[in-house]
Structure formats: structure tokens, C-alpha cells
Amino acid sequence: MRAAAVSAKDDRLTVIAIAVLACILQDVLHEGLGHGLTAWLSGAHRLTISTVALDSDIATRWISANGTLVNLIFAAVFWLLLLKPQGYRPATRFCLVLAMAGNLFTGAGYFFFSGITDFGDWAEVIRGLEPHWMWRLGLIVVGMATYYASMLMVAAKLKPFHRAGESSRRLRGLCWTPYIADGVLVFCPVISFKNRMVSSRAPARGLCIEKSNT
Numbered sequence: 065m066r067a068a069a070v071s072a073k074d075d076r077l078t079v080i081a082i083a084v085l086a087c088i089l090q091d092v093l094h095e096g097l098g099h100g101l102t103a104w105l106s107g108a109h110r111l112t113i114s115t116v117a118l119d120s121d122i123a124t125r126w127i128s129a130n131g132t133l134v135n136l137i138f139a140a141v142f143w144l145l146l147l148k149p150q151g152y153r154p155a156t157r158f159c160l161v162l163a164m165a166g167n168l169f170t171g172a173g174y175f176f177f178s179g180i181t182d183f184g185d186w187a188e189v190i191r192g193l194e195p196h197w198m199w200r201l202g203l204i205v206v207g208m209a210t211y212y213a214s215m216l217m218v219a220a221k222l223k224p225f226h227r228a229g230e231s232s233r234r235l236r237g238l239c240w241t242p243y244i245a246d247g248v249l250v251f252c253p254v255i256s257f258k259n260r261m262v263s264s265r266a267p268a269r270g271l272c273i274e275k276s277n278t
Contacts, residue, residue: 074234076241078155083242086162087249090170091115093138098131115250128188135171139164139214146221154225161221162242168214176207 099118100111106127108120120127142164149157178186179200190199226235 074237079158079238079241080245082155082159083162083245084249086159086166086242087246089163090135090138090166093134093167094131094170098134099127102127102130123188125189128185131185132171132174135167139167139171142167143217143221149221149224157224158238161218164221165214165218166246168217169211172207172210172214174207175203176211179203179207 095113095115095118099120100113102124103111103118103120103122106122106124108122110121112119118127118131142160146157146160146164152160174184174186178184178190179202181187182200186203190196190203193199222235222238225238226232
């Protein structure tokens with residue numbers, strides 16, 4: 065197929081499907097394995113997990129921190145798997161690159177986001193620590209450094225998709241198509257989540273887990 069931003073060798077629907085899969089994976093790792101499992105192991109008896117948040121009947125710094133930490137751990141796993149890219153088919157390699165990118169950017173970006181806004185997971189991690197402004201500044205600096213390093217890592221893993229002398233059109237398509245697809249995927253549940261917060265009668269769109277006291 066021919067498209068303005070995607071090479072004739074790349075099927076746009078396949079690129080979108082891989083992008084959606086990688087985006088869902090990093091979200092499940094962050095909310096489910098990171099926050100959810102940590103909360104459960106910490107003694108939570110009620111968990112509500114959605115695509116944008118986890119709510120439990122207990123709150124600790126470890127619960128808040130582990131979403132990001134799990135993302136960074138799995139980003140390292142995907143990076144290791146990509147050390148020998150010739151062992152994978154192009155679609156598999158591209159999926160691993162996007163999975164690494166999603167986990168890296170989510171993990172590194174959260175430091176910067178919480179430092180700037182004083183909101184989110186890492187804002188809860190540093191809540192009560194003084195001097196608070198210094199902890200926020202530390203998050204901003206760490207976030208900027210790790211996000212820049214993440215961009216370099218992802219750029220290096222995308223090099224096999226750009227041959228010497230080849231136009232950058234294909235590479236732009238392989239970057240922008242997932243970016244837009246993931247934006248649409250994330251935008252829809254966020255709107256649903258906000259609407260649910262406005263109207264208490266709206267049904268919850270998430271997974272509710274209860275653990276018996278016995």
C-alpha cells in the first residue's frame with residue numbers, strides 16, 4: 065500500500081495494531097503489575113483498576129512508586145531482548161521497540177511530570193518529605209535526564225528501520241503513526257474517567273477486586 069508517511073512495505077493497520085498492543089502492555093504493567101500487585105501484597109482488600117488509575121483501600125509510597133519502577137524494569141528487559149535485532153522478524157522487532165519506548169517514556173516522564181505539577185505517583189512518593197521544593201526539583205532534574213537518555217535509546221533501536229541513503233519518510237511514519245494511535249487510545253478512557261468523576265451515577269469502567277479478610 066502507498067501512504068504519505070508509511071513505506072510501501074509497511075502496512076498501516078499492522079503498525080497501528082502493534083502500537084496499540086505496546087501501549088496496552090505498558091499500561092497493564094504500570095497499573096496492574098506495578099500498583100495493583102504491590103497494593104495486594106501490601107494488604108489491600110479492595111482494588112479498583114482502570115486504564116488511567118488504581119484505587120485501593122490503603123496507600124503507601126511503594127504502591128505509588130512501583131508503577132513507574134516496573135515500567136523502567138521492563139524497558140530494560142525489552143532493551144536486552146533487542147541487543148540482537150537480527151533474530152526477530154521486522155514486525156516483532158518493531159513491537160519490542162515500541163514496548164521499550166512506551167515503558168521508558170512512561171517511567172522517565174512521570175518524574176518530570178510530578179516534579180512540575182506536584183501531582184501524580186511521584187508527588188505522592190515525596191509527600192511530606194522536606195524541604196519539599198528540593199524533592200520536586202530533584203524529580204524535575206532526574207526526569208529531564210532520564211527522558212533525554214530514553215530518547216537516545218529509542219533512536220538507536222529505530223536505526224535498523226532506516227537504511228543508509230533512504231528517505232526519512234518511512235521513519236517518520238513509523239514514529240507518528242503509533243504516536244497518534246496511542247493518543248487516541250489513551251484519550252478515550254481519560255474522557256470516560258473524567259465523566260465518571262463528574263457523575264456519580266455513571267458506571268465504573270475498571271476491574272474491581274476484593275480480598276477476603278480470612
